[in-house]
Amino acid sequence: MPDRLNDSYYRATADAWETQCSLGSALDCDVVVIGGGFTGLSAALACAEKGLSVVLLEAQTIGFGASGRNGGQLIPGLRWSMQEIDAEFGREQAQAIFDLAWSAGARVHDRIEKHNINCDLKSGHLEAAFKPAHFDDMKREAEFLSREFGWESIKVVAPEDMGDHINGGGYHGGVYDPKGGHFHPLNYALGLAKAALQAGVRIYENTAARAPTDKGSHVEITAGAGLVSAKHVVIAADNWTGDIAPELESYAVPIMNYNIATASLPHADQLLPSDAAIADSRFVLNYFRLSADKRLIFGGGEKYVQQPPSDIAAFVRKHMVQVFPSLAQTPIDFAWGGAVGVTMNRLPHIGRKGNIFYAHGFSGHGALVTTLTGELMAEAVVGTMSRFDVFANLPHSRFPGGKWLARPLATLGLLYYAMRDRL
Numbered sequence: 001m002p003d004r005l006n007d008s009y010y011r012a013t014a015d016a017w018e019t020q021c022s023l024g025s026a027l028d029c030d031v032v033v034i035g036g037g038f039t040g041l042s043a044a045l046a047c048a049e050k051g052l053s054v055v056l057l058e059a060q061t062i063g064f065g066a067s068g069r070n071g072g073q074l075i076p077g078l079r080w081s082m083q084e085i086d087a088e089f090g091r092e093q094a095q096a097i098f099d100l101a102w103s104a105g106a107r108v109h110d111r112i113e114k115h116n117i118n119c120d121l122k123s124g125h126l127e128a129a130f131k132p133a134h135f136d137d138m139k140r141e142a143e144f145l146s147r148e149f150g151w152e153s154i155k156v157v158a159p160e161d162m163g164d165h166i167n168g169g170g171y172h173g174g175v176y177d178p179k180g181g182h183f184h185p186l187n188y189a190l191g192l193a194k195a196a197l198q199a200g201v202r203i204y205e206n207t208a209a210r211a212p213t214d215k216g217s218h219v220e221i222t223a224g225a226g227l228v229s230a231k232h233v234v235i236a237a238d239n240w241t242g243d244i245a246p247e248l249e250s251y252a253v254p255i256m257n258y259n260i261a262t263a264s265l266p267h268a269d270q271l272l273p274s275d276a277a278i279a280d281s282r283f284v285l286n287y288f289r290l291s292a293d294k295r296l297i298f299g300g301g302e303k304y305v306q307q308p309p310s311d312i313a314a315f316v317r318k319h320m321v322q323v324f325p326s327l328a329q330t331p332i333d334f335a336w337g338g339a340v341g342v343t344m345n346r347l348p349h350i351g352r353k354g355n356i357f358y359a360h361g362f363s364g365h366g367a368l369v370t371t372l373t374g375e376l377m378a379e380a381v382v383g384t385m386s387r388f389d390v391f392a393n394l395p396h397s398r399f400p401g402g403k404w405l406a407r408p409l410a411t412l413g414l415l416y417y418a419m420r421d422r423l
Ligand SMILES: Cc1cc2nc3c(=O)[nH]c(=O)nc-3n(C[C@H](O)[C@H](O)[C@H](O)COP(=O)(O)OP(=O)(O)OC[C@H]3O[C@@H](n4cnc5c(N)ncnc54)[C@H](O)[C@@H]3O)c2cc1C
Pocket: 034, 035, 036, 037, 038, 039, 040, 057, 058, 059, 060, 061, 062, 063, 064, 065, 066, 067, 068, 069, 070, 071, 072, 073, 074, 075, 207, 208, 209, 210, 236, 237, 238, 239, 240, 241, 243, 244, 257, 258, 259, 287, 299, 337, 338, 339, 340, 359, 360, 362, 363, 364, 365, 366, 367, 368, 370
């Protein structure tokens, strides 16, 4: 990934972190975790808390992937509405999915509190309706969540009350949930990493793992200039999962997404009076929020080719100005991007093959549910499968087209939905 994709506001304001050395020797452990994002860090920490010896391998630096460069939006639930989940899976399975996915926010809050992680956590998430029909859908879902699943924090915001949260965008109403919110994602990742070190996890940065070799009684992984022997493997490498387990590659495709951070805004509170994180209901959504130092952090537009736009700031600015025309001349201090791992049905792909556990493809909804997923993987490693299986049983199919055509075909499908937004 080109370096300019990582020139983020988060890197510039990251907490102090002592870089961990790369692996240069042979090690034994109970669990080797591949990937130092939210999923891997959470899994490593939870395994160490269960008394297991853990090694975490990160090819670059902690938070290098999506976890260190996302929009920081904490959105309760999954990409599917509870109505869709209920209709597809029936009430019993839907209840089990709800109990897990909608409790993911509480797990993140617990981690932040327990480990005293300084990550600018703020309460409040608003989904803003781009079309009147989207507002009707949101009202139905809020009512369903509250009536059928007791999720009562979610509140409908009438079009005339949207000014309590946002001045701009011309949205047709929305739903506000104080159990959602926003945070500084890289500092959350670094906080998890520090907690993991304290719990005894051995972290190696700049150490790329290769595909595991099953030796019967254990698994061996060549990594960096070393070798790790482990009883269990956790693959938490999201968009790079296919490099380690090629059979998983066609279950998710990377979609490039870009963010900017403006200069600090003197009138920030007028733009977003409730300081909520906001995401709109377009297929290719705009999402934005204020940082602790009152910059607007704005994500918008997707690219279905890996090559970033020549001017990322200009590419995102045009989306920002559609929502907030008054920011047309505002300086943009940071512009960056990353790949969102997207599955065919937008539900995360989580599972197990023998002693190898994997989770990837959170489809733009990973900031909360990854922490929980890591903990479920740790439960599964020690043999408690029931909660892990709720996610592992979600159905999945491969993108058609095999290794070479899967990405272009997925792109065509996504372009179709993006075009429908404009109609
Ligand atoms: C621009 C952008 C904006 C987003 N905004 C939001 C948002 O606002 N809200 C939300 O809920 N979600 C958002 N997401 C999605 C969310 O960030 C991800 O779902 C989540 O961070 C995935 O975490 P992860 O730990 O599974 O993967 P990652 O954070 O990608 O971590 C995987 C790690 O594995 C490492 N790795 C890869 N290969 C190897 C190897 N061979 N050996 C060792 N290590 C390896 C990588 O270097 C990387 O650090 C966004 C994503 C992007 C890209």
